[in-house]
Amino acid sequence: MRKNSLVFLAGIVIVLALGFLMPWLLRNPFYFFAGYVVLQYVTIATGWNILGGYAGYINFGAAGFFGAGVYLSAFLFTSFGLPLPLCILAAAIVGAILGVLMGYLTLRIQGVYFAIATLGLVVVLETIVHNISGLGGASGMAVYGPRPPAWSPGPSQYNFTVMVVIAVVSVALARWVEISWIGRGLRAVRASEDAAECSGVPTLRLKLVACALSGAVLAAAGAPYPFYTSFVEPVTAFSLIIGLNAIAMPLIGGTRTWVGPVIGALLLASVQQIATVTISSELNILFVGAVLIAFVAFAPGGISDLFGRKKGRARL
Amino acid sequence: MKTRRQFHKLMAVTAAGLAAPAILGSKVFAQDKPIRVGASVSLTGPLASTKNGQIGYELWRDDVNAAGGLLGRKVELVIYDDQSSAANVPAIYSKLVDVDACDVLFSPYGANLSAPVMPFIKQRDLFMIGMFGLAGNDVAKHDKFFHSGPWGPNSGRDWARGFFDLAKAQGVKKIAIINADLEFSKNAAKGGADVAKEYGMEVVFNQSYPPNTSDFSSMIRNINAGDPEAIFIASYPADSTAIIRGVKEIGISDKVKLFGGAMIGPQYGALLGSLGPELNGLVNSHTFVPEPTMQTPAIKSFFDRYTPIAVKQGVDPLGFYIPPFYYVAGQLAAAAITGSKSVDPAKMAAFLHANAVDTIVGKIAFTEIGDWKERRVLMVQLRGIKGNDLEQFRNPGHQVILDPPSLKTGELAAPYNKARAS
Numbered sequence: 001m002r003k004n005s006l007v008f009l010a011g012i013v014i015v016l017a018l019g020f021l022m023p024w025l026l027r028n029p030f031y032f033f034a035g036y037v038v039l040q041y042v043t044i045a046t047g048w049n050i051l052g053g054y055a056g057y058i059n060f061g062a063a064g065f066f067g068a069g070v071y072l073s074a075f076l077f078t079s080f081g082l083p084l085p086l087c088i089l090a091a092a093i094v095g096a097i098l099g100v101l102m103g104y105l106t107l108r109i110q111g112v113y114f115a116i117a118t119l120g121l122v123v124v125l126e127t128i129v130h131n132i133s134g135l136g137g138a139s140g141m142a143v144y145g146p147r148p149p150a151w152s153p154g155p156s157q158y159n160f161t162v163m164v165v166i167a168v169v170s171v172a173l174a175r176w177v178e179i180s181w182i183g184r185g186l187r188a189v190r191a192s193e194d195a196a197e198c199s200g201v202p203t204l205r206l207k208l209v210a211c212a213l214s215g216a217v218l219a220a221a222g223a224p225y226p227f228y229t230s231f232v233e234p235v236t237a238f239s240l241i242i243g244l245n246a247i248a249m250p251l252i253g254g255t256r257t258w259v260g261p262v263i264g265a266l267l268l269a270s271v272q273q274i275a276t277v278t279i280s281s282e283l284n285i286l287f288v289g290a291v292l293i294a295f296v297a298f299a300p301g302g303i304s305d306l307f308g309r310k311k312g313r314a315r316l
Numbered sequence: 317m318k319t320r321r322q323f324h325k326l327m328a329v330t331a332a333g334l335a336a337p338a339i340l341g342s343k344v345f346a347q348d349k350p351i352r353v354g355a356s357v358s359l360t361g362p363l364a365s366t367k368n369g370q371i372g373y374e375l376w377r378d379d380v381n382a383a384g385g386l387l388g389r390k391v392e393l394v395i396y397d398d399q400s401s402a403a404n405v406p407a408i409y410s411k412l413v414d415v416d417a418c419d420v421l422f423s424p425y426g427a428n429l430s431a432p433v434m435p436f437i438k439q440r441d442l443f444m445i446g447m448f449g450l451a452g453n454d455v456a457k458h459d460k461f462f463h464s465g466p467w468g469p470n471s472g473r474d475w476a477r478g479f480f481d482l483a484k485a486q487g488v489k490k491i492a493i494i495n496a497d498l499e500f501s502k503n504a505a506k507g508g509a510d511v512a513k514e515y516g517m518e519v520v521f522n523q524s525y526p527p528n529t530s531d532f533s534s535m536i537r538n539i540n541a542g543d544p545e546a547i548f549i550a551s552y553p554a555d556s557t558a559i560i561r562g563v564k565e566i567g568i569s570d571k572v573k574l575f576g577g578a579m580i581g582p583q584y585g586a587l588l589g590s591l592g593p594e595l596n597g598l599v600n601s602h603t604f605v606p607e608p609t610m611q612t613p614a615i616k617s618f619f620d621r622y623t624p625i626a627v628k629q630g631v632d633p634l635g636f637y638i639p640p641f642y643y644v645a646g647q648l649a650a651a652a653i654t655g656s657k658s659v660d661p662a663k664m665a666a667f668l669h670a671n672a673v674d675t676i677v678g679k680i681a682f683t684e685i686g687d688w689k690e691r692r693v694l695m696v697q698l699r700g701i702k703g704n705d706l707e708q709f710r711n712p713g714h715q716v717i718l719d720p721p722s723l724k725t726g727e728l729a730a731p732y733n734k735a736r737a738s
Binding site for chain 2: 028029030033034036037127130131137138139140142144145155156225228229230231233235236239241273276277285
């Protein structure tokens, strides 16, 4: 195993240990409510980046996958009493299938046309949920989660720990994709799809794999959400804010490596959480917007790219 | 400063002085700390039109503090913007409780934003006043939750019953129902269909439409084909405008006696001003109108102070629908605190369950799940509107109360076409 991988593995172990220990060390539940949202966005940004960053296919449909995970999890729990880990697994599988279906239908188009097609997915799924009374329709659906297990002091802490695990697995998956043959192929697709195709890179197959992995991560990010809010309704579950954040966070952090979305999500989601309970007015939207513009203007390749360039790393 | 030692002494004294309030205040002077009231308000996002409710909170706080506070303690509001998103609500209320140490909570606006906070307050056994969440406590059944809105018991089904009572009194046998495919309007339509069935009315047309619908011409033609005698509409502001304009363009059968019911929009200044005379004849739900049976010195004083603030802030200058009930929320909290002489949730809740409270909108008594014992949703008919001047709506006679009977200020003008032409 290479040195970088060992450092990464050690980092994962430390983060997981903190995820399980923090609920016992930090007594105030607020930090776990806020931390959950930040970690949720780390997962969403990481999931989006597998297709949007590595392959360069800008996907506006992140909220569609997220919402599908939210509703599948809520449905499986309320109808069959499935435990949360199985709900997450089921959401990831359905997200992957949805990703392949979306990819198969839309990957033949590129650029802005692909982006519009993925946006359509959100509208279609939201409309479907609106019209299924078994999912609460427009009125929404109350989800009273189970008691947390004994190893967690409360529901908010349990949700936080679960989200730490999902985020860590997602980041590990994204890193594996990045350094594996899939990542190399996707980078070739992003650089020039025609050239990659001519060089024997199986572009469609790789893009479908990216769609499936991206969809699985995005849907898994949504699976614990019903237990976090105890209530799901289509407008929030399929909110375009999720889709916009999914794009903005990797752009701020950098789309070329797994680190970029993590940095971007930690930064932007934390700023959003802090702004909500400090500035807390119309100004917080303006403030977040200003941060976004500043990063796009002064660090167009993202923060990780800024440091990468300083180190003289090659840019593909 | 002569020596370093003197400087250190000065620093130590300064630090002790700064730390003293924090050290002593928590125990010895706890009674002097303000009573903190926490809430989230939708200052941004799709529900930002409800942010004028915050003026109600602030007027209540100012009044209470001017009168010496509650239990000798000042009242302090802690308000955060939920951005109209249910996703922000859990963290905000945890902040209000776990960091800001609020003694009393007001819920976010409406059922969808309030729902995420219900398990939280039930689990932590907290005291909360609900803000306009229809049937907001029907699932959680938390015994320390009280509605400030006048929906009444069984509100999920019955809140718009007044419209059907009027239809029944007019001998209506056939009714049409249309609704936006969104939470509030969908509930209203479902409840309406149930009540219509209970009253033996035939629902000749029942259709929901996507929220972004802007052309209702085909739907109005289909309604006319069904030949109904009343049309119950559950819509949101943009569709309310489109429906009213569609009816003006296409026309409606002379047999229709009642038109309206649960249209969101004609309660607000923006729509009253833009539609003006086109609203004549509409029978619609409301929570407060300046009719003689509802006017009291207290509510008049409230609006005398509300209007200049609203104009300055650029929000609804009339503010009939929401702001008085935000003030009422404060009055309910104040009554619970002073009545129980405590900020203990159990004692405050016990007081409100046992006692009716006088507020600027009248006396309120609660059921065991915090609904008003008596439904007091108004059905008003808009009449005599000339031009688009908003000031006319401050005068009686333009929003005549038809239901409930205890507040009635006039008889239904029917059929709708005749009332519309007047």
